[in-house]
Amino acid sequence: MDSYKLLFTNNLIAFLAIFLASVTMKYFSGFDAEIGSYLYLPIGAKILVFLLFGRQVLPGVMASCIFCGVILFGSWGGNFVWGAVGALMGALAPLISMWFIQKLKMIDFSNLKDIDFRHILFLIFFTAIIHALSRFVIYAKSEVFSISPIDFLSHYLVGDMLGGIVVIWTVLKILPLFVSATNLSKV
Amino acid sequence: MSYIMTSMNIKQFVSHTLISLMMVAFSRVLISGLDSADFVIGNYLWLPIGAAILSYLLFGFKTFFGVFIGFALATIILKGSFDAVSIFSWLGRLSSSLAPIVAIMMMRFFHLSDFFDSGKVNFAHIVFLVILSSLVSTLAKFFIYPINEATISNPVVFIQSYLLGDVIGGIVFIYIAVKVFVPLMVKNKLI
Numbered sequence: 001m002d003s004y005k006l007l008f009t010n011n012l013i014a015f016l017a018i019f020l021a022s023v024t025m026k027y028f029s030g031f032d033a034e035i036g037s038y039l040y041l042p043i044g045a046k047i048l049v050f051l052l053f054g055r056q057v058l059p060g061v062m063a064s065c066i067f068c069g070v071i072l073f074g075s076w077g078g079n080f081v082w083g084a085v086g087a088l089m090g091a092l093a094p095l096i097s098m099w100f101i102q103k104l105k106m107i108d109f110s111n112l113k114d115i116d117f118r119h120i121l122f123l124i125f126f127t128a129i130i131h132a133l134s135r136f137v138i139y140a141k142s143e144v145f146s147i148s149p150i151d152f153l154s155h156y157l158v159g160d161m162l163g164g165i166v167v168i169w170t171v172l173k174i175l176p177l178f179v180s181a182t183n184l185s186k187v
Numbered sequence: 188m189s190y191i192m193t194s195m196n197i198k199q200f201v202s203h204t205l206i207s208l209m210m211v212a213f214s215r216v217l218i219s220g221l222d223s224a225d226f227v228i229g230n231y232l233w234l235p236i237g238a239a240i241l242s243y244l245l246f247g248f249k250t251f252f253g254v255f256i257g258f259a260l261a262t263i264i265l266k267g268s269f270d271a272v273s274i275f276s277w278l279g280r281l282s283s284s285l286a287p288i289v290a291i292m293m294m295r296f297f298h299l300s301d302f303f304d305s306g307k308v309n310f311a312h313i314v315f316l317v318i319l320s321s322l323v324s325t326l327a328k329f330f331i332y333p334i335n336e337a338t339i340s341n342p343v344v345f346i347q348s349y350l351l352g353d354v355i356g357g358i359v360f361i362y363i364a365v366k367v368f369v370p371l372m373v374k375n376k377l378i
Contacts, residue, residue, distance in 0.1 A: 122297035
């Protein structure tokens with residue numbers, strides 16, 4: 001029973017983390033599925049929750065991607081199926097990247113305590129490439145979206161890299177500083 | 188003594204450059220039968236990327252000119268004359284020559300791999316290097332080629348064929364080379 005409760009809580013945290021990142025991105029830079037964004041924060045949140053909780057949070061990530069993609073951003077081009085498939089690819093891209101990197105024994109993401117920050121940076125870059133290419137193929141094949149290939153790929157690649165770095169840098173490097181400062185002030 | 192060392196280094200540099208040049212040019216000419224008439228569809232067995240990667244892994248980045256000249260030589264042979272090669276074709280060859288360097292530098296910068304574990308080739312890491320080089324090379328070509336008058340009519344097929352061709356060609360070339368050529372070169376003290 002406790003394990004189900006933990007699974008539900010982790011999925012809820014994943015859902016909320018991506019939702020929060022999506023709302024922040026919409027507030028700061030806006031988002032259009034056909035152009036992308038130069039600060040795609042949700043990719044950072046997705047990578048982070050997969051690193052923290054593993055693939056068990058996939059349902060929460062997928063639900064959040066569909067909810068944010070289709071309802072919050074309205075990026076479904078009038079076709080729910082293609083909109084959902086594009087959103088789901090956003091959920092799967094970090095997982096595929098991590099699985100692939102681990103399968104070839106490049107990096108071990110299971111022990112986060114000893115992980116090299118450069119490894120996380122590389123994961124962001126690799127995920128950005130996989131995410132941008134997969135979304136491009138899906139959107140171009142769907143013929144629901146009207147996309148300019150060069151603009152689409154350049155926006156998605158740069159946006160994913162910047163968004164990923166900003167979120168993970170903030171969570172791993174800046175938040176602990178605030179937490180330790182708060183703890184010190186309590187003492 | 189230093190004169191002999193310099194002479195040895197030059198001799199080694201020239202031999203490494205020539206080996207790289209021959210590997211790239213020969214592999215490019217070898218697959219010319221699989222080329223498509225439309226440049227949007229890439230060759231599905233792009234062996235030269237494997238030759239370029241292997242050259243950099245065995246001899247270092249100093250063989251860049253050998254790799255680039257190998258690509259250039261093969262292109263001139265296949266097109267028939269120097270004038271028949273467009274500036275965009277040169278840029279494409281340049282990106283093919285540079286992509287493995289970028290990928291190797293990325294993997295070293297991010298502390299991913301040195302590709303050799305106690306003198307033995309780590310094939311899994313080299314497969315990853317091939318995939319990363321293919322991604323870099325395909326994306327570079329994708330951003331270079333549309334500058335040409337003949338814009339890419341089907342970008343999905345372009346990315347799919349170039350990426351797949353690079354990955355398959357790279358893995359096939361390196362697998363054969365590691366099993367056949369490298370032991371031969373070690374035996375003849377070329378590396």
